[in-house]
């Protein structure tokens with residue numbers, strides 16, 4: 001997709017966000033969650049089953065992250081996406097005299113951080129919350145702005161979340177259509193089933209286009225609306241079959257991932273719903289802003305993303321593009337580039353807060369993809385806080 005403004009996407013995205021906001025508002029005024037829309041359905045009560053036999057998540061681009069974070073004894077690191085703790089564990093093993101503030105919005109990840117804290121005599125400080133809450137959470141802990149030495153943000157979902165069918169992210173295993181990274185923390189937060197059973201066809205198509213970059217969004221949205229007239233859509237496999245049924249077999253067979261391996265035809269639909277349910281792009285922007293406030297001058301930031309929407313946001317943030325009107329972040333680099341250059345010429349260096357540590361975006365090495373195929377689409381951007 002082009003880096004320049006796509007007016008259709010911009011319009012669709014705005015429409016989605018208006019619908020979403022008014023929907024959220026109406027949700028906040030209702031007392032019971034998930035009892036609205038065309039059909040009433042119960043949320044599933046399936047429970048989590050993390051296996052303790054294998055590591056819950058294999059960290060992506062570990063060697064590169066350790067290199068660029070360059071953590072030294074006595075430093076304080078903020079891991080904004082603790083997940084299965086893979087990156088944090090590696091940091092602690094390399095430099096035991098470090099303190100890691102371990103954030104995650106998923107209570108399951110925080111339980112693992114608490115366990116790790118015990119193993120490292122209080123050097124891991126678990127923090128349950130979202131990127132958008134980081135500034136307040138750090139302030140409550142008396143962590144001063146500009147005092148952190150290194151920040152890691154490894155966006156998206158962990159394997160722990162993806163592999164547990166009951167979390168509703170999985171395309172291959174059946175489970176309730178949930179996808180909330182926060183688990184049951186916010187009972188009024190809509191889950192993926194709420195989205196597919198409630199939003200109108202146009203809004204659904206806009207979501208699939210904007211967040212899934214799905215070319216067949218309209219066909220899929222129409223099939224979803226047809227299917228839910230008969231029965232509410234409550235299961236991951238149910239949605240996956242509806243999407244598969246909406247597209248000609250030739251399209252389904254032609255779908256490939258970035259390594260040109262066959263991909264499920266509903267992958268983009270699932271991605272779009274996940275981004276919407278968890279407000280991932282706004283959260284990412286708020287996370288980057290929080291890192292900017294938290295890091296000391298000379299502190300290091302590593303950001304790993306897994307799809308182009310996220311990577312574009314990070315790239316533009318680091319180069320200081322105007323992002324205040326993030327409804328969404330569709331703005332023209334053509335306009336912003338010269339404007340920023342002009343401001344820099346005029347001496348307003350405050351616009352750009354980052355020095356890139358690598359000229360180009362960093363991709364995983366081929367060998368590491370073989371060992372950890374989930375990391376195949378990862379992109380790492382690294383920068384120094386000015």
Ligand SMILES: C[S@@+](CC[C@H](N)C(=O)[O-])C[C@H]1O[C@@H](n2cnc3c(N)ncnc32)[C@H](O)[C@@H]1O
Nearest residue numbers: 057059081083084085086087104105130131283
């Ligand atoms: C890719 S995993 C991180 C894996 C981790 N680096 C490891 O090595 O195990 C991403 C994690 O970030 C968390 N996350 C995603 N968005 C978040 C947000 N807005 N606020 C806080 N945590 C978030 C998810 O719950 C998930 O556990």
